[in-house]
Each structure stands twice: as structure tokens, then as C-alpha cells.
């Protein structure tokens with residue numbers, strides 16, 4: 387087999403073998419319905435309780451503050467629509483940022499069509515919101531602030547603790563989409579004054595299709611899926627026991643390995659950043675250089691197309707991602723890259739490399755060996771680059 391290097395861990399991660407091992411008995415041996423009164427059902431109820439504790443421990447929450455969902459898209463939808471519905475008598479205003487994941491942005495747009503008012507805070511050239519902008523945006527009618535912990539494209543980490551402090555002082559609920567931060571950086575919902583938080587298993591070596599919404603005790607939140615009494619009557623439907631067990635195991639492993647993982651990934655990340663800057667002219671690091679996820683590298687290369695770059699990297703066995711959404715049928719570059727002020731043509735030439743547990747220094751060396759040559763070949767084919775060199 388040719389060499390394969392996976393640099394797209396922000397899109398999804400492989401399920402950890404110990405997670406798979408923990409899940410397996412719940413398909414065939416311990417398959418009972420957790421709502422059943424007999425022993426095989428009750429064993430599974432305890433397995434769910436255990437997983438809830440494991441996830442709670444990862445973010446310093448209490449188990450009864452966690453609700454399992456089908457992933458972060460559902461958790462984000464539930465958080466935003468649920469608060470809108472539960473607190474509409476208090477007000478109709480929501481504050482978010484313009485670089486959120488679509489699970490938040492499209493939910494906010496939906497609410498705007500239904501009588502809610504949304505403020506989309508701008509970000510600076512590194513992707514950070516300004517605390518003063520947040521303070522200025524708050525009104526008497528503001529019921530929710532929802533700002534992502536860390537951005538999935540450029541890796542910028544927001545000033546979460548400061549946002550939490552502002553929200554607390556004003557008595558406004560603060561939700562954060564922490565998908566990219568969970569298992570990557572320490573999170574403490576108490577210390578950071580986070581009232582609600584979305585997470586998903588498959589971004590930190592857990593199974594796909596399983597996530598959770600943390601809801602601080604005392605917050606009113608309407609049921610999202612009406613049905614049985616599961617998840618304390620907030621989310622009906624027979625629990626996905628194997629995946630919930632897997633999510634719990636992934637959370638436990640993430641907590642145990644966090645420190646080692648952070649230092650390992652920062653080393654690889656910084657080697658990639660340094661190598662790319664040194665080897666490739668006319669490039670720009672996107673996202674904050676310091677307030678940055680340990681696993682994120684995002685560059686724009688002038689005079690090339692991100693899509694062609696991805697195809698050529700794939701031919702060399704490297705899986706990566708770009709900042710343009712062409713694959714999803716749209717020619718617009720990502721709203722995140724436009725949000726940090728990149729012109730269209732530069733946003734189009736973007737490359738995101740996101741590291742994971744399995745990446746090694748050899749992977750980084752291999753990337754640094756092939757990337758400069760690919761960029762050069764693409765530029766040599768570009769009429770824009772030709773003009774640029776002529777006029778230099």
C-alpha cells in the first residue's frame with residue numbers, strides 16, 4: 387500500500403480501539419432496553435449512567451447536567467431553539483458570531499424568520515471577537531449568547547472565560563459549541579462560567595452519531611424530541627447504548643491523555659507552521675498564532691486553488707481539507723475565511739491540516755517534503771502568478 391497520512395482530524399477522527407472494545411458487548415450480549423425493569427435492561431441503564439459521569443468529568447459538570455444527543459448538530463439546534471422557546475417571554479434577542487459552524491448559523495437564521503433578532507458579532511483578522519463588541523450588543527431583550535469555543539477551520543480559541551463573565555454579570559445564558567475544543571484543551575464549565583455546551587464523540591476518537599448537550603442546573607430547557615421518558619423527559623427515544631458507552635470511554639481517555647496529547651500536537655503543529663512558512667513564499671497563516679488549537683494549521687497560498695491542492699495532496703496519499711466549499715456545490719469560499727477579512731481569491735487558496743493522536747513527526751516531514759513542490763507546480767500553471775512574476 388502507498389503511504390496514507392490523515393490530516394483532517396477536525397472533520398472526524400478514527401474511533402479509538404479501546405472505545406470500540408468498550409462498545410462491542412452492548413451490541414450482542416448486553417442488548418437490553420435501558421428502560422426495562424429486568425436485569426439486562428438495568429445493566430444498560432447503569433452503563434449509560436457511567437458514561438454520563440465520564441463525559442461530565444471531562445468538562446467539570448455534574449452528570450445530571452448532561453443530555454445525550456445524536457451529535458453536536460442536534461445539541462446546537464436544541465440549545466438555540468430550546469432557549470429561544472423557553473425564554474421568549476423574557477426577550478427575543480440572541481448574540482452569536484459570524485464564524486460559527488452552520489449548525490449554529492443556520493439555526494439562528496431559522497429563528498430570525500420566526501420573530502427572533504440575531505446579532506452576528508464580527509471577528510478581527512485572527513478570528514477573535516471583541517469583548518467590547520459583545521457588551522455593546524447586549525440589550526434588555528437578550529436571552530442567549532452563543533459563541534463557539536474554538537473555530538473548526540482556523541483553530542482560533544475565543545476568550546471563553548471573559549465571555550462567560552460578561553454573560554453572568556448580565557444574567558444572560560451563555561452557550562458554547564465546544565466541539566473542536568473538547569479533548570483538545572482543558573475545559574471547566576464552572577471556572578469558565580459556561581451555562582450550556584455542545585460536544586460530539588467523533589471529533590475526539592469516539593463513535594459518530596453521538597454527542598451531548600450540557601445544561602447548567604436551573605436553566606429551563608424544553609424537550610427537543612417528544613416521546614418516552616428518556617434523558618429526563620427531554621429527549622425521547624431508546625438510548626443508543628453502544629455509542630453512549632463509546633462516547634463515555636472516549637471522554638475518559640481524552641481526560642487521561644490530555645496533557646500529553648497537547649504537548650505532542652503543539653510540537654507537530656509548530657513544526658508544520660514553521661516549515662511551511664520557510665519553504666513556501668506568498669503564504670499566510672490563518673487564525674491566531676497563539677490562541678490556537680494544538681491540532682490546527684491553516685494557510686492561504688496566493689495564486690492557487692485549494693481544490694487542486696487537495697487533489698494533488700490526495701494523489702500523494704495525504705488527506706486534508708480546504709477553506710472553500712466547492713465540494714458542497716457552492717463556489718463561495720468559507721464564511722470563516724471571509725469573516726477574518728480574506729479577499730475571495732486568497733480564501734480560495736486555503737489549506738487546513740488538522741492533527742490527531744495517530745500523527746507522527748514522519749507525517750509532518752512527509753507533508754513538508756511534498757507540499758512546496760505541489761504549490762510550485764500549481765503556481766507554474768497559474769496565469770495570475772505569471773503576471774505577478776512579470777510585473778515584479
Ligand SMILES: *Cc1c(COP(=O)(O)O)cnc(C)c1O
Pocket residue numbers: 396397456457458459460487489534537538563565566586587589595597
Ligand atoms: C463537527 C462540528 C459540528 C457538528 O457535529 P456533528 O456531531 O457532526 O453533528 C458542530 N460544530 C463544530 C464546531 C464542528 O466542528
